Amino acid sequence: MTTIRDVAKLADVSVATVSRVLNQTGNVSPKTLQRVEAAISQLNYQPNDVARSLFKGRSKMIALFVPDIMNPFFPELARAAEDVASKHGYTFVLCNTDGDGEKELTYLKALKQKSVDGIIIVSSTLSKDAMAHLDLPIIALDRKIGTNIAAVTVNNRKAAQQAVTHLQEVGCKRIAHIRGPQGASNAEDRMAGYIDIVGQTDWFNPSFICEGDYTADHAYKAALDLLQQHPEIDGIFAANDLMGVGVLKAAAALGKKVPDELAVIGFDGIALGEVTIPTLSTMAQPTYDIGARAAEMLIEHIDTYDLNRFVEPVEYEVKLIKRQSTERRTNDDK
Numbered sequence: 001m002t003t004i005r006d007v008a009k010l011a012d013v014s015v016a017t018v019s020r021v022l023n024q025t026g027n028v029s030p031k032t033l034q035r036v037e038a039a040i041s042q043l044n045y046q047p048n049d050v051a052r053s054l055f056k057g058r059s060k061m062i063a064l065f066v067p068d069i070m071n072p073f074f075p076e077l078a079r080a081a082e083d084v085a086s087k088h089g090y091t092f093v094l095c096n097t098d099g100d101g102e103k104e105l106t107y108l109k110a111l112k113q114k115s116v117d118g119i120i121i122v123s124s125t126l127s128k129d130a131m132a133h134l135d136l137p138i139i140a141l142d143r144k145i146g147t148n149i150a151a152v153t154v155n156n157r158k159a160a161q162q163a164v165t166h167l168q169e170v171g172c173k174r175i176a177h178i179r180g181p182q183g184a185s186n187a188e189d190r191m192a193g194y195i196d197i198v199g200q201t202d203w204f205n206p207s208f209i210c211e212g213d214y215t216a217d218h219a220y221k222a223a224l225d226l227l228q229q230h231p232e233i234d235g236i237f238a239a240n241d242l243m244g245v246g247v248l249k250a251a252a253a254l255g256k257k258v259p260d261e262l263a264v265i266g267f268d269g270i271a272l273g274e275v276t277i278p279t280l281s282t283m284a285q286p287t288y289d290i291g292a293r294a295a296e297m298l299i300e301h302i303d304t305y306d307l308n309r310f311v312e313p314v315e316y317e318v319k320l321i322k323r324q325s326t327e328r329r330t331n332d333d334k
């Protein structure tokens with residue numbers, strides 16, 4: 001098999017020069033370029049990725065960490081990142097972290113050893129300090145990790161305000177919130193948006209905020225308890241759609257009519273919300289777009305890698321989708 005050394009020998013240049021020609025980096029005189037190209041063509045040399053990675057310390061591989069691909073929000077995100085990666089000639093690795101900090105660190109170390117070129121991370125547990133020594137291009141996606149790591153997110157706080165305002169507009173007078181996991185920046189922002197609106201009302205009650213973990217099961221149990229303790233609650237803003245589905249199930253179990261007795265809105269815009277009975281109103285994220293943007297940013301970051309370069313964060317808007325679970329009540333005094 002022809003190697004880069006054979007090309008260098010035939011062209012009478014160094015291996016580094018051949019590499020500069022192949023990677024189009026650095027200065028090579030037109031005469032040298034011609035000699036190297038002639039040698040490549042004469043030997044029919046095809047640089048392989050392993051050789052490229054050995055020489056440059058690069059693998060043409062990027063990774064995406066998500067908490068759990070079983071959550072229907074993440075496949076679209078992953079698909080987008082993979083599409084962009086393959087368009088740029090990168091292979092793509094997906095890691096499910098279960099939101100477990102230890103697992104995240106183990107994956108980070110293993111990927112670093114395999115010379116991964118960069119990582120897109122959805123995490124609520126990793127700290128920027130844990131990643132500082134990695135010396136790798138990183139983009140945070142969906143959830144922020146400190147302020148030094150560039151993030152692609154949506155405007156969670158504003159979207160939460162819109163969701164709660166929508167519940168008020170359809171006649172809800174006592175609105176509760178099932179929040180996302182502690183430590184997840186988007187869960188904190190969504191809760192802050194809820195408080196921005198209901199914190200100004202005379203009925204605001206901190207016990208209307210329930211712990212949640214972005215799963216339907218947990219939200220189902222939380223909503224059962226909440227609605228039994230506070231039957232006056234007539235609207236719930238769930239911090240994601242899966243939890244919104246859990247709330248619909250709890251309402252059905254308690255015989256509460258949605259939306260007449262209880263209006264429900266989620267967050268994400270997953271397809272599942274279109275087939276529940278009733279269908280679920282939601283704050284829809286531009287999921288494919290944020291996944292694609294994160295991959296574009298990571299690849300650009302890899303190409304121009306400089307630890308000290310500040311990469312601008314990007315924030316997308318979210319769109320209110322009104323469905324049956326918040327259809328205007330016939331009697332606003334309920």
Ligand code: RIB
Pocket residue numbers: 071073142143184186214239240241242267268
């Ligand atoms: O449903 C998964 C949730 O986790 C989404 O709301 C998304 O924003 C992610 O953080």
